[in-house]
Amino acid sequence: MGFTLQQLSDLEEIKILKHRYFRAIDTADWGLLDAMFTDDVFVEYLGGNYRVELHGAANMREFLANSFVAETMAMHHGHMPEISFTGPDEAEGIWYLEDIFIHFGRKDHTYGTAIYRDVYRREEGVWKMARTVYDRVMEVVMPLQEGANYTVHRLAETGRKPHEVKDISHLITWDNLA
Amino acid sequence: MGFTLQQLSDLEEIKILKHRYFRAIDTADWGLLDAMFTDDVFVEYLGGNYRVELHGAANMREFLANSFVAETMAMHHGHMPEISFTGPDEAEGIWYLEDIFIHFGRKDHTYGTAIYRDVYRREEGVWKMARTVYDRVMEVVMPLQEGANYTVHRLAETGRKPHEVKDISHLITWDNLA
Amino acid sequence: MGFTLQQLSDLEEIKILKHRYFRAIDTADWGLLDAMFTDDVFVEYLGGNYRVELHGAANMREFLANSFVAETMAMHHGHMPEISFTGPDEAEGIWYLEDIFIHFGRKDHTYGTAIYRDVYRREEGVWKMARTVYDRVMEVVMPLQEGANYTVHRLAETGRKPHEVKDISHLITWDNLA
Numbered sequence: 001m002g003f004t005l006q007q008l009s010d011l012e013e014i015k016i017l018k019h020r021y022f023r024a025i026d027t028a029d030w031g032l033l034d035a036m037f038t039d040d041v042f043v044e045y046l047g048g049n050y051r052v053e054l055h056g057a058a059n060m061r062e063f064l065a066n067s068f069v070a071e072t073m074a075m076h077h078g079h080m081p082e083i084s085f086t087g088p089d090e091a092e093g094i095w096y097l098e099d100i101f102i103h104f105g106r107k108d109h110t111y112g113t114a115i116y117r118d119v120y121r122r123e124e125g126v127w128k129m130a131r132t133v134y135d136r137v138m139e140v141v142m143p144l145q146e147g148a149n150y151t152v153h154r155l156a157e158t159g160r161k162p163h164e165v166k167d168i169s170h171l172i173t174w175d176n177l178a
Numbered sequence: 179m180g181f182t183l184q185q186l187s188d189l190e191e192i193k194i195l196k197h198r199y200f201r202a203i204d205t206a207d208w209g210l211l212d213a214m215f216t217d218d219v220f221v222e223y224l225g226g227n228y229r230v231e232l233h234g235a236a237n238m239r240e241f242l243a244n245s246f247v248a249e250t251m252a253m254h255h256g257h258m259p260e261i262s263f264t265g266p267d268e269a270e271g272i273w274y275l276e277d278i279f280i281h282f283g284r285k286d287h288t289y290g291t292a293i294y295r296d297v298y299r300r301e302e303g304v305w306k307m308a309r310t311v312y313d314r315v316m317e318v319v320m321p322l323q324e325g326a327n328y329t330v331h332r333l334a335e336t337g338r339k340p341h342e343v344k345d346i347s348h349l350i351t352w353d354n355l356a
Numbered sequence: 357m358g359f360t361l362q363q364l365s366d367l368e369e370i371k372i373l374k375h376r377y378f379r380a381i382d383t384a385d386w387g388l389l390d391a392m393f394t395d396d397v398f399v400e401y402l403g404g405n406y407r408v409e410l411h412g413a414a415n416m417r418e419f420l421a422n423s424f425v426a427e428t429m430a431m432h433h434g435h436m437p438e439i440s441f442t443g444p445d446e447a448e449g450i451w452y453l454e455d456i457f458i459h460f461g462r463k464d465h466t467y468g469t470a471i472y473r474d475v476y477r478r479e480e481g482v483w484k485m486a487r488t489v490y491d492r493v494m495e496v497v498m499p500l501q502e503g504a505n506y507t508v509h510r511l512a513e514t515g516r517k518p519h520e521v522k523d524i525s526h527l528i529t530w531d532n533l534a
Contacts, residue, residue: 180362180365180366180369181364181365181368181369182365183361186361186364186365186368189368225507225508226507226508227507257375257433257435258371258374258375258378258379258433258434259375260372260375260376260379261372272375272379274375274378274379274382274433276431276433276454290507290508291382291431293379293383314508314510315382315383315431315508315510316382316429316430316431316456316458316506316508316509316510316511317506317507317508318501318504318505318506318507319504319505319507320501320503320504320505321503
């Protein structure tokens with residue numbers, strides 16, 4: 001019963017993996033993503049008016065680098081992990097996301113929450129994400145807040161500029177239901 | 179000095195208990211609450227214009243199922259636990275809550291924070307909440323945000339509909355001080 | 357490879373140190389800060405229109421007690437730690453902050469995020485902060501929200517009143533760039 005020392009150490013490594021992931025995307029620090037995904041990673045995100053589905057670490061990196069761009073401002077905080085082991089080198093994790101995503105091009109401000117369901121796999125001693133799927137709990141889309149002064153905007157410096165952004169429309173489907 | 183292996187394992191189990199609780203309430207996934215409270219659990223919440231006080235797991239489940247209802251949208255994130263052991267099968271925990279609670283019936287949007295003080299007890303190998311009390315640090319009540327588009331609303335599907343909601347006025351006191 | 361039992365116990369103690377710090381400042385519970393900083397602690401915060409730089413536990417306590425005052429309302433939540441050991445009694449930590457700071461005197465509401473880079477040192481068996489530095493990821497400054505009703509405001513009771521606040525202008529530089 002309970003967790004072994006090895007599992008407690010693994011839990012800490014898995015949490016750090018996920019923590020570093022969120023820090024990487026919100027700051028566009030793409031080097032941090034090295035060795036973070038298995039080659040065959042599966043990704044699916046279900047939002048209010050979008051659905052992302054992609055396979056493979058290269059597509060994931062391309063999706064992220066073209067989403068967290070200079071004309072956006074982002075906070076993605078993964079909270080309250082519920083991690084369990086399905087083998088010595090495999091684990092599942094549930095996380096509860098809170099996020100803010102401000103898009104200056106679209107002039108909108110989205111905030112909300114989602115439940116992540118991940119699978120982690122240890123490859124050559126390193127825990128990686130093999131599957132990461134989220135489904136929204138709540139999502140609110142607003143116009144930019146009146147009177148808001150955006151006094152620090154890290155992605156404006158570190159994210160891809162409009163002329164650098166590549167087409168990722170094969171990875172995301174937009175339903176203009178809103 | 180420091181924590182033993184058993185205690186570190188217990189800490190992880192207690193954290194998962196609390197994490198699962200927050201996920202359960204915001205998604206109205208009531209089956210997750212099974213075996214989460216001791217039969218004699220004591221609950222007290224002090225908000226800006228409400229006071230909840232109740233005893234017993236059955237009342238707690240009834241309170242929750244009639245609060246997280248279809249006409250509400252909720253985020254309850256418990257952060258930064260400070261857990262200490264008072265015996266092999268008993269522990270105390272402090273958590274720092276951030277929450278959003280939108281009530282479409284009342285047309286208001288509340289957000290704030292609170293400090294939880296919990297007691298956990300292990301019964302037949304399972305950690306449960308024996309006491310959970312919170313006191314607000316800050317609370318802001320606003321009208322619904324202008325221009326807000328509620329694009330995902332999980333509780334609308336999973337929470338009790340108006341005709342299913344039961345009277346819980348014996349468990350909560352409202353002071354219309356605001 | 358991985359963490360030892362001693363390190364896992366130390367990780368928990370370091371996390372509790374940081375968690376207690378955030379609870380202390382938002383509630384102005386200054387007694388909680390005892391033994392939390394090394395005497396030679398170095399602090400630097402880079403915000404959109406401020407820069408804090410200070411040395412020493414006494415200055416840090418003075419800075420905090422005169423910042424988290426009765427005319428402010430605050431939420432500081434440190435998330436997603438990435439902690440690593442640089443010796444048996446020294447560790448480094450990265451945390452991802454989400455904060456809200458409402459100043460009723462200035463009639464403004466600031467929210468944002470930042471990345472902390474800390475150094476921890478164990479002195480006579482107690483982990484303390486030896487260095488804590490943050491750099492903003494995003495920061496938004498707004499007027500007070502229209503229609504907002506501040507229904508709980510703990511710092512109004514526990515924070516220093518205007519006539520008790522001391523001058524800390526030697527510890528903080530304001531650039532009125534906004």
